[in-house]
Amino acid sequence: MQPSSPSINPGYTTSAILTGAVARYAAIIAGETFTGPSDYMTKAPATSGSLSGLTVSVESTDETLSLDTDESYVLDVPANGQGTLKAKTVYGALRGLETFSQLLETFEGKRVVRQTPVHIEDKPVLAHRGISLDTARNFYPVKAIERTLDAMSYNKMNVLHWHIVDAQSWPVQSLTSPDLTKNGAYSPSMTYSYDDVKQIIQYGRERGIRIIPEFDIPGHTYIVGNTYPDIMSCLNKQPNWDHFAAEPPSGQLNIAKPEATDFAIEIINEYGRLFSDNVFHLGGDEVNRNCWSEDPDVIAYLADHPDETVETLLVAFYTKVHNAVNALGKASMSWEETLFHSEYVPPKDTIIQTWIDEQSIPSTVAKGYRSIASPASSYYLDCGHGAWLPNFDGNSWCDPFKTWMHIYNFDAFANVTDPEQRKLVIGAEVALWSEQSDETVIDARLWPRAAAMAETAWSGKTDASGHVRTTAEVADRLHNQRFRMVGRGIGAEPMQPLWCARNPGACNLP
Amino acid sequence: MQPSSPSINPGYTTSAILTGAVARYAAIIAGETFTGPSDYMTKAPATSGSLSGLTVSVESTDETLSLDTDESYVLDVPANGQGTLKAKTVYGALRGLETFSQLLETFEGKRVVRQTPVHIEDKPVLAHRGISLDTARNFYPVKAIERTLDAMSYNKMNVLHWHIVDAQSWPVQSLTSPDLTKNGAYSPSMTYSYDDVKQIIQYGRERGIRIIPEFDIPGHTYIVGNTYPDIMSCLNKQPNWDHFAAEPPSGQLNIAKPEATDFAIEIINEYGRLFSDNVFHLGGDEVNRNCWSEDPDVIAYLADHPDETVETLLVAFYTKVHNAVNALGKASMSWEETLFHSEYVPPKDTIIQTWIDEQSIPSTVAKGYRSIASPASSYYLDCGHGAWLPNFDGNSWCDPFKTWMHIYNFDAFANVTDPEQRKLVIGAEVALWSEQSDETVIDARLWPRAAAMAETAWSGKTDASGHVRTTAEVADRLHNQRFRMVGRGIGAEPMQPLWCARNPGACNLP
Structure with missing residues (x-):
């Protein structure tokens, strides 16, 4: 034809x-x-x-x-x-x-x-097939995000999880607290205005891609302290930041202060209205207890309230912010620590994104929660690029590099056998954390590896006859997809010498 | 001012x-x-x-x-x-x-x-400060090479070691054997014409950058067999290519055939005239003895010549091709195997490029040869990107990724104490092997890591007072260089969150 x-x-x-x-x-x-x-x-x-x-x-x-x-x-x-x-x-x-x-x-x-x-x-196997993009460690222009949405559409992906703010910068405009952006964006030109956000949401919608924003609280919030230092704990502790945070700069919302919770709810109300999707990501990862237990204000508060602890304060905080999301008619999404590493019991409509342990997926669905799989061991696209602390000549914490084969081989349904629990495995997301990425490298960091995930998320791991597809079988199709994407303007990295792409099977390990 | x-x-x-x-x-x-x-x-x-x-x-x-x-x-x-x-x-x-x-x-x-x-x-510490670029596993357009020469000039580098052909493709025009290119280039558009080569040489010269071509013999030559199968051994052995070559497709010039040596000399004469530099790289790496000892023609030849062996054939081959380079008034450059893993004794003007073992540098200069340092353990920019054999979910052979800190910390003079021998350490080259690279990623694979090498090659490892510079001290300067290069149109990858670049020392490991 x-x-x-x-x-x-x-x-x-x-x-x-x-x-x-x-x-x-x-x-x-x-x-x-x-x-x-x-x-x-x-x-x-x-x-x-x-x-x-x-x-x-x-x-x-x-x-x-x-x-x-x-x-x-x-x-x-x-x-x-x-x-x-x-x-x-x-x-x-x-x-x-x-x-x-x-x-x-x-x-x-x-x-x-x-x-x-x-x-x-x-039709898709997983309803949520996403990329998590961190625009806070380094900034990405709107054009780079739109190009990513185009590329996602070429791979039938349907969620951009926009990890929009983090400790290092607050690039998004705020109407309720304009100073957050003025003091927190890397520069005026490295800012997403309301119009930019609406344009990105519309661009995604035209391609069938939901934009789920993440406002990560209570950790990963150092940059808020540029504007509201009084609601913060352990701001940029040096040189022993590692005692207070997973990476510098340290800083968490001070959960002993009602104003900190009020601030968080204000953020949820503002951005929960700007972002139209009915899921809102609250973060909740890598919360550091030292940050609070050594904070003078927290210590003073707990001395005055002997029946409370850091843990009860955190549960109270989570309760209020999750309620604020639900009050907007939305479901929360949270990193797995909220479920597994705190005493908080999230509402049952909360979507749990796992990353620490592949076993967290079966554990999540066993507790009756919906699960999105983002295992660092398979789906973190930034890994294997070496450490980025300039006085440390070592590997990245999540070494090695995740090859497309390794990504393809991951099974979000592994160790989930109960049919009802399998229904709770609703999605998968690869993640690009941006400590060592920005617009210069986004295409090659994402593609074609995200395409390997996308195929398994759409088509599942097996073909029509139940055979688990091998990467050797997939390679030729993925080469096609990579070259097609390059032709469409996406700088996807090459998987092999072109000779190998032209001679399927000739570059297999014997 | x-x-x-x-x-x-x-x-x-x-x-x-x-x-x-x-x-x-x-x-x-x-x-x-x-x-x-x-x-x-x-x-x-x-x-x-x-x-x-x-x-x-x-x-x-x-x-x-x-x-x-x-x-x-x-x-x-x-x-x-x-x-x-x-x-x-x-x-x-x-x-x-x-x-x-x-x-x-x-x-x-x-x-x-x-x-x-x-x-x-x-003034520079090392006279030869280079990048080795493989344009055979995957092709790079002339524009990408010229952009690389621009970037090299921004870092005072002065040698592009052009690994122009390899097993997978023969992208350069040949006047003596036009079919080499017709049958060996990936496509007519993925070809370097004589005019392209002359333009690149001139572009380099205008920036003080020598272009040293490598025509890798006798291994890494499978593609010659597309035109001259009769002078080849072990052509594309499958599936056990690993018995015959370091990577597929296998194939070496058949050193038992005088026509193979004639071919090599013809190549040296043709391209030795096209490339104006007075150094010509003969390769000589990863020669595989099985390829010959199991070749029927070689077996028959040795049966007829009981005083010869694969090793004497190889020595005779090396003698003739090195003489051919010298006859053009040029010095040979060779990978370290020629010196260490064969019985051949190269002419004393041969420049030995080491890659297998960092100790090969002191060993080379101890034998009185000039040494170029390209240790895979520090200077191979392609490493750490995972394996590229599609049925193998493992690491690259030279894992992990070489960070700029690791590159900066390498010392080409390590374990060379004799002043006369230190004079023989003449250069350093980072290498980009292109199994997983092409024009989509060249900038980010090279930069700013090659800049880290370039600083040590120009300025040495110590400051004026003899203090060995630490990467913590260098980071701010290298950030500047990275951002300056991005401004000049080079897609150098980011080293850190911009927050860290703006706050020197705040992202150091405690």
């Missing part, structure tokens, strides 16, 4: 999302002259038919984008005539359009779909 | 290299508004003077660029009036212009040189 540039007819023309996507994919298809590296020396397949176009139809006019969104689609591409793409929602149609674009290869100037007729019934 | 855009007056206007460099640096200075991150919050230093310009003078009209080129310079920048840059050669003037450009910082729109008067007497 040999379409030169097949027309795409959106059946549901009142949807701006769908008509926008159709125009976008028509442009991608018209501009793309992709030949998979392993097809480099082959001739064009014999073609007898001609594809006149693709007709898209969408059942529902509901364009709500959430964890519950139906992303299924059915794609038929005949040897001749009109193709059809049917989906329950516009977001399912987006996924089908991406698949359609990937069916096309170019041989000797002719665009070809191989092995027609094609019939694909498709 | 506060020059808005100081004029630069080349004293030696008949030199196209110098007038070109003056124009280049005038443009860099005019376009650059650099403020070091640790100066971000500081005010402009008090300025009383004004720099009217810089006068450059060069003693010699000899523009030969070689290992013996004098790169010294003396730079004076007064608080007021005219600066002077004096050098023995135009290449010394280039180094001084780079230093001059780096003296400038911008504060509140004003360009400032701090701490005038500045008096710098400068």
Whole structure:
């Protein structure tokens, strides 16, 4: 089948999302002259038919984008005539359009779909397939984030977990506390305005990608102290910051002060309204007890309140901030420490993101909570780049580098056997922590490794016959995806010598 | 001192290299508004003077660029009036212009040189300060190589060791054997024409950078077999390639065949004339004896010649190819195996590049040979990125990643105490092997780590008082260099959170 540039007819023309996507994919298809590296020396397949176009139809006019969104689609591409793409929602149609674009290869100037007729019934295994991006250790311009959203759409990913602030900077505009940004962004030009945020949310929505913001509390908040030092503990303790924090600069909201909790709730109320998604990430990772137990204000407070402890203060803090999220009609998301390393019992709708231990996934679902898998041992894309403390000539804490093979081999469902508990494994996220990343390297740090995760998150670990796919089987397809992404302007890093990409299997370990 | 855009007056206007460099640096200075991150919050230093310009003078009209080129310079920048840059050669003037450009910082729109008067007497510790770039595993466009030469000039590096061909591809045009390129380049567009090579040589020369080509023989030559299979042994043995080569595809020139030696000499004669430098790299690494001892032709030859062995054949081969290099009036460069892992005794003018063992440097100079340090354990920039064999979920062979701190801490002179032997330690090269690199990632793989090596190669490991500089002391300067390079269009990766760059010492390990 040999379409030169097949027309795409959106059946549901009142949807701006769908008509926008159709125009976008028509442009991608018209501009793309992709030949998979392993097809480099082959001739064009014999073609007898001609594809006149693709007709898209969408059942529902509901364009709500959430964890519950139906992303299924059915794609038929005949040897001749009109193709059809049917989906329950516009977001399912987006996924089908991406698949359609990937069916096309170019041989000797002719665009070809191989092995027609094609019939694909498709839907994701995991409802939440994300990238966590830290824009606080180093800043990323809006364009870099939008390019990342494009790349995510090429891989059917649907969540950008925006780790937007951290100890080092507060790059997002605040209307309630403008000084947070003035004193906390790296510079005025390294700031996300409200308009920037809305633009990114809209850009994501047009690609079926939810933007879940994380405002990490009570730890990782040193930068708040630039504006509100009175509500902070252990601000930038030196040189022994490691006693107070996982990395410099140290600083946590002072949970003995009601004003600190008030501040946190104000942040939740402000940004919970700016960000439209119905999940709001509260962080809660790497909380350091020394920071509080050695804080003079905390010590004084506890002396006055002998029935309280650092732990009861933390539970009270978590209770209030989780309630504040729920009061906005949203569910909280939290790093696993909130569940496992505190005495707090989160509301049952809380989504727990695990990272410390792969066994935290079965432990989370066994407690009845929904689980998002982000194991540092497999999914932290920043690892293996060496330490970044300039007087230390050693490895990164999460060495070694996570190869695409290692990422592909991870199974979020491992050791979860109960069918009801398996339903609680709802997602997976690779994470790019930005101590050693910024816009110069984002593409290569993310891609194609995030694509390896994305395939397992969408398609699962097994093929239709139940066979667990091996990385040797996947390599050729992932090469194709990498080269396709490079052609679309994403600086994905090469996986191998091109010779290996062209000769599948010839670079396997014997 | 506060020059808005100081004029630069080349004293030696008949030199196209110098007038070109003056124009280049005038443009860099005019376009650059650099403020070091640790100066971000500081005010402009008090300025009383004004720099009217810089006068450059060069003693010699000899523009030969070689290992013996004098790169010294003396730079004076007064608080007021005219600066002077004096050098023995135009290449010394280039180094001084780079230093001059780096003296400038911008504060509140004003360009400032701090701490005038500045008096710098400068010259390199190592005469050969290079990057080895493999353009065969994956291809790099001419523009990427030229950008790398620009970046090298920003770091006073003076050798691009162009590992131009390898087993996987033969990207360079051949006039004597055009089919080598036709059958060996990845594609016609992934080819270096003679004009491309000449352009790169000229681009390097204008920046004081020698281009030393490597045509790696007798191993790493599989791709020659696409054109001349009859002169090859063990071509692409599968699946047990690891018995025959360090990586797939296997293949070596068949040293039992005179035609293979003739071919090698023809290559040396062709490219020895194309590349103008008086050093020619013959490779000689990772020669695999199984490839020959199990080759039917070699077995038959040795049966007919009972006084010969694989080793005598190899010695005869090396003798002829080294003689061919010498016959062109050039010195050979070879990987350390030629010296240590064969019975061949290279000519005394051979430059030995060590990579396997850091102790190979003292061993090389103890044998009276000149040594270039490229220890994989410190200088291989591709390491730590995981294995690239798609069915193997493990580390790279040279894990871990080489951080800039680790690179900076390496000492090419370690364990070389004899003054005469120390003179034979002539250079250092970081290497980018390209199994997992191509133009998408070259900048970040090289920079700023190569800059860390470059500083030690130019300035040595110690300051004027003999103190061995620590990476904690160097970090602020290297941050400046990284951000300056990014401003000049080089995608150097970030070393740390910007917060750390702005707060020197605050991110040190306690």
